[in-house]
Amino acid sequence: MTTMTEASVREFKMPDVGEGLTEAEILKWYVQPGDTVTDGQVVCEVETAKAAVELPIPYDGVVRALHFPEGTTVDVGMSIIAVDVSGGAGGAPVAAPVAEVPAQAAVQTPAQAPAAPQEQPQAPQAEAPQAEAAKAEAAKPVGSGRQPVLVGYGVAASSTKRRPRKGPEIAVSRVPDTVQAELNGHGGAPAVRERPLAKPPVRKLAKDLGVDLATVVPSGPDGIITREDVHAAVAPAAPATQAAPVAEPVPQVTQAPVPTPAAVPAPSYDTARETRVPVKGVRKATAAAMVGSAFTAPHVTEFVTIDVTRTLKLVEELKQDKDMQGLRVNPLLLIARALLVAVRRNPEINASWDEAAQEIVVKHYVNLGIAAATPRGLLVPNIKDAHAKTLPQLAESLGELVSTAREGRTSPAAMQGGTVTITNVGVFGVDTGTPILNPGESAILAIGAIKLQPWVHKGKVKPRQVTTLALSFDHRLVDGELGSKVLADVAAILEQPRKLITWG
Incomplete structure (x- = not known):
C-alpha cells in the first residue's frame, strides 16, 4: 500500500463566511472519505449566526478525512476536511471523525507497532525520539504553538494527525487525574489524556452541577458526553461500577464499559415533560x-x-x-x-x-x-x-x-x-x-x-x-x-x- 505523505494532503479550514463570525455548525456533509472532489465542488453545508452557506472545496483530489461530524460547531480557522491532492490512491481514508492528538505522542497504532505494548520492554535510559518529543510537547504551556479545536474542547497541537478512535491493540481513555498520577508514580506508561467531548450546553450543565467531565462515561455517538450522562454522574454510582485500584504495572488503560440502565439511577424528574432546544446559529x-x-x-x-x-x-x-x-x-x-x-x-x-x-x-x-x-x-x-x-x-x-x-x-x-x-x-x-x-x-x-x-x-x-x-x-x-x-x-x-x- 502506498503511504500518503504529509505534503500531498491539503487541509481545508472553516472559513469566515460572514464579516466577523467566529464559528459555524456543520449541517450536512455531501462527500465521504474516499470520494473524489474537484476544485469548486460543494462538500458541505454550514450554518453560521447569520445564514446557511454551502462551502466549495478549493482542491482537486481524494477525500481522506472528515474531521468533524454533522451537528458539530467548529471555530473559524479549524481544519474540517483533509484532501489528498497527489492524484494517487495511497492512504486509507478515515471513515469517521476523530479527536486530534499531538503528532509526536508516543502512541502507536497496530500498523506502526510490531508487537503488543506489553511485550515491549521499557528502556528508561534510551528513550525514542518520539517519546522525547511527546514529553516536550506536554511541557509546553497552553496556547504555545497550538490552535483551538471544537468550541469548549480545549486546544490541540498545530501539527496533528488523525487516527481511529478504537483499535484492537490499544485504547486511549479519559483518565481522572488521580488515576493518571498513580500510573505515573508506579512507572506505568503515561496515558494520553484527551479533553472530554461535550457540547457547550452540556459543559455548562456539568459546571453548574459540579461534575468533572473527565469522570463521566460518554454514551453519545463518537464518545460525546450527553446531558443524560452528566445527570447520571450526579446520582450515586452502584457498587459494581466503582473503579478497582490500579495494579502495578499497568501497561495500558482501556475505556470502562458503559453501565447498563439498571446500574445508573434514573433522574428524579420526568424529562418527557420538557424539551430543550439548543440556542445556536x-x-x-x-x-x-x-x-x-x-x-x-x-x-x-x-x-x-x-x-x-x-x-x-x-x-x-x-x-x-x-x-x-x-x-x-x-x-x-x-x-x-x-x-x-x-x-x-x-x-x-x-x-x-x-x-x-x-x-x-x-x-x-x-x-x-x-x-x-x-x-x-x-x-x-x-x-x-x-x-x-x-x-x-x-x-x-x-x-x-x-x-x-x-x-x-x-x-x-x-x-x-x-x-x-x-x-x-x-x-x-x-x-x-x-x-x-x-x-x-x-x-x-x-x-x-x-x-x-x-x-x-x-x-x-x-x-x-x-x-x-x-x-x-x-x-x-x-x-x-x-x-x-x-x-x-x-x-x-x-x-x-x-x-x-x-x-x-
Whole structure:
C-alpha cells in the first residue's frame, strides 16, 4: 500500500463566511472519505449566526478525512476536511471523525507497532525520539504553538494527525487525574489524556452541577458526553461500577464499559415533560443582538391607526398593470415605497449612533431591511440602495428577498449594512407591537393586521380597511418631532397614495 505523505494532503479550514463570525455548525456533509472532489465542488453545508452557506472545496483530489461530524460547531480557522491532492490512491481514508492528538505522542497504532505494548520492554535510559518529543510537547504551556479545536474542547497541537478512535491493540481513555498520577508514580506508561467531548450546553450543565467531565462515561455517538450522562454522574454510582485500584504495572488503560440502565439511577424528574432546544446559529445571534439593542439604544415607540382602503385599491390596480406583470404586488410593496419617501423627506431618521466617536452618522443611501420569520429563526436581509429603485425594481427585489429567506438561502452579505427596517406582524393577525431596533439602525416600522372596521369617512361611518403602524426609534439621535414626522408621512401616503407622485 502506498503511504500518503504529509505534503500531498491539503487541509481545508472553516472559513469566515460572514464579516466577523467566529464559528459555524456543520449541517450536512455531501462527500465521504474516499470520494473524489474537484476544485469548486460543494462538500458541505454550514450554518453560521447569520445564514446557511454551502462551502466549495478549493482542491482537486481524494477525500481522506472528515474531521468533524454533522451537528458539530467548529471555530473559524479549524481544519474540517483533509484532501489528498497527489492524484494517487495511497492512504486509507478515515471513515469517521476523530479527536486530534499531538503528532509526536508516543502512541502507536497496530500498523506502526510490531508487537503488543506489553511485550515491549521499557528502556528508561534510551528513550525514542518520539517519546522525547511527546514529553516536550506536554511541557509546553497552553496556547504555545497550538490552535483551538471544537468550541469548549480545549486546544490541540498545530501539527496533528488523525487516527481511529478504537483499535484492537490499544485504547486511549479519559483518565481522572488521580488515576493518571498513580500510573505515573508506579512507572506505568503515561496515558494520553484527551479533553472530554461535550457540547457547550452540556459543559455548562456539568459546571453548574459540579461534575468533572473527565469522570463521566460518554454514551453519545463518537464518545460525546450527553446531558443524560452528566445527570447520571450526579446520582450515586452502584457498587459494581466503582473503579478497582490500579495494579502495578499497568501497561495500558482501556475505556470502562458503559453501565447498563439498571446500574445508573434514573433522574428524579420526568424529562418527557420538557424539551430543550439548543440556542445556536441564527437564534443565538438574534437573541444577543436584541438584548444588546434593547439595553443600549433608548427605544421610543409611536403609533398611528389609519384608513388604507385607497392603498389596497391601488394594489389591485397595479396587479393588472403590464409593467408589473410577474412581480409580487402586495400592500408591503407600497408601504416600503411610502417609508422610502418619508426617509427622503426626513433624512436624519436614516442614521446610526457611533458610540466610540460620539457621532451621529447620517446615511445618504437606504438599505431597506425586511424582517422575515423562517424555520431557522428571524432573519433581516436588506435591499441594497432601495432608495434608487423604481417601483417594479423594488417589487422584484422584495420578491427575491422573501423567497430566498424562506428557502433558508439568505447570504450573510444580504443581512449586513441595513439602515432602516420594516417588520410585518400583521401577517400573524396581530394589530401592532413595539419592535426592537435592528442593531446599528435608528428606526423600525411595524405593520399591523389590515382589517375591515367601522370608520368615519366623509362624515359617515362606513366599513373601511384599517391598520395600525408603529415606529420605534433610537431616542439618542431621533427626537419626538423627527420620529413623529416620519410616521405621519408614512401614514399620509398610505391614506392618500397619490402622494407617492406629489412627494416622490
